[in-house]
Amino acid sequence: MSIEDFLNPESxxxxxxxxxxxxxxxxxEDSIQSGLLKAxxxxxxxxxxxxxxxxxRVTVRRAMQDLVDRGIIVQRQGSGSFVSDGTPKVEQSLSRLTxxxxxxxxxxxxxxxEWLTRGLFTPSPDEVIALALSSGEQVARLSRLRTANDKPMAIxxxxxxxxxxxxxxxxxKSLYEVLDKDGNRPERAIQKISAINLEQDDAELLSVPIGAAGLRIERTSYLANRRVVEFTRSIYRGDAYDFVAELQLAHT
Structure with a gap:
């Protein structure tokens, strides 16, 4: 049976x-659960x-939005709606450093x-500037694919x-857990978030189509003494994350 026949109101x-x-x-939902529409x-x-x-159209849109809110379908800008593959939808606060x-x-x-890179290296010019390194210092690099419930979420x-x-x-597992043991866990950070279209290598790691929407986040984290302790460049799946910030009215 086709989806068109399945949606025939007479049935x-x-x-x-x-x-x-x-x-x-x-x-x-029945069309998905029955396997007529697959992941x-x-x-x-x-x-x-x-x-x-x-x-x-209003009724259809409301039904579709319910399915989006429950993570059953996902909507991709410019491509339409698709059955979810089970990737969790995460709402991430921008006010907490975790x-x-x-x-x-x-x-x-x-x-x-899944480790991609882990070791000590000669720093790049960007790392020298971001981490305020002196000549001859090395940098520790940790590159990994992060998954939630076995679904790729971020690089x-x-x-x-x-x-x-x-x-x-x-x-x-947790970088911050290791840093915490040595008293080097960052206490504050500055983040820059940019919307991007994923290039081939990152798209393949995240199991999404090339050109899919993603988020690039650059974060510089600091110790209490204002020393830079971490410079992170991450790529997030655009269909898996909502970043939320609480705003308050400025009093003048």
Whole structure:
């Protein structure tokens, strides 16, 4: 059976109960649960669903939004709506300085890291400037693919002064846990967030199409004495993260 036949209102709407958008939402869920629409499969456009069902675009949009909010489908800018592959949707606060491991544990998600690079290296010009390194100093680099419930979420590329992290191999799960033991956990950070389209290497690591929406985050973290302790450049899946900041009215 095709999705068009499955959405034919004569086969389900007459005996369904509840608001029309709830009826449609349940029908779409049934199409996914039955395997008619599989993970990452595209859904018909809202306009097409409205035509197939005889429902208004407002009703269709509300049903689709319910499915998006529950993580059952994902919407990709310029591409349409797709069945979720189970990748968690994370709402990340911009007001707290926490590690990826801590963030996922707080949400009840299991986190894992696939190491891409780990060791001591000669710093690049960007690292020398960002970490305020002197001539001849080395830098500890930690690059890893971060997953939540076995779904790729982000690529983290962290750089630290070698005297702060002389043995990068000590980091198994949480970098901040290792730094905390030595009294070097950062207390504040400045972040810059940019919207990007993922290039081939990063897209393949994150299991998304080339050109998919992503977020680039550059973070410079500081100790209490204002020394730079960490310079991180991360790439996040755009369909897996919402970054949230609390704003307050400025009093003049």
């Amino acid at each position: 389900w709407m007459e005996n369904a109960q509840g608001p029309r958008y709830v009826q449609l939402r349940r029908r779409l 990452n499969a595209p859904l018909p456009a809202e306009r097409e669903i409205a035509t197939l069902t005889g429902l208004s 590690s990826f491991t801590e963030d996922m544990a707080r949400r009840g998600l299991s986190s894992r890291a 983290e590329r962290a750089s630290l002064p070698a005297d702060i992290l002389p043995n990068p191999d000590l980091v198994e």
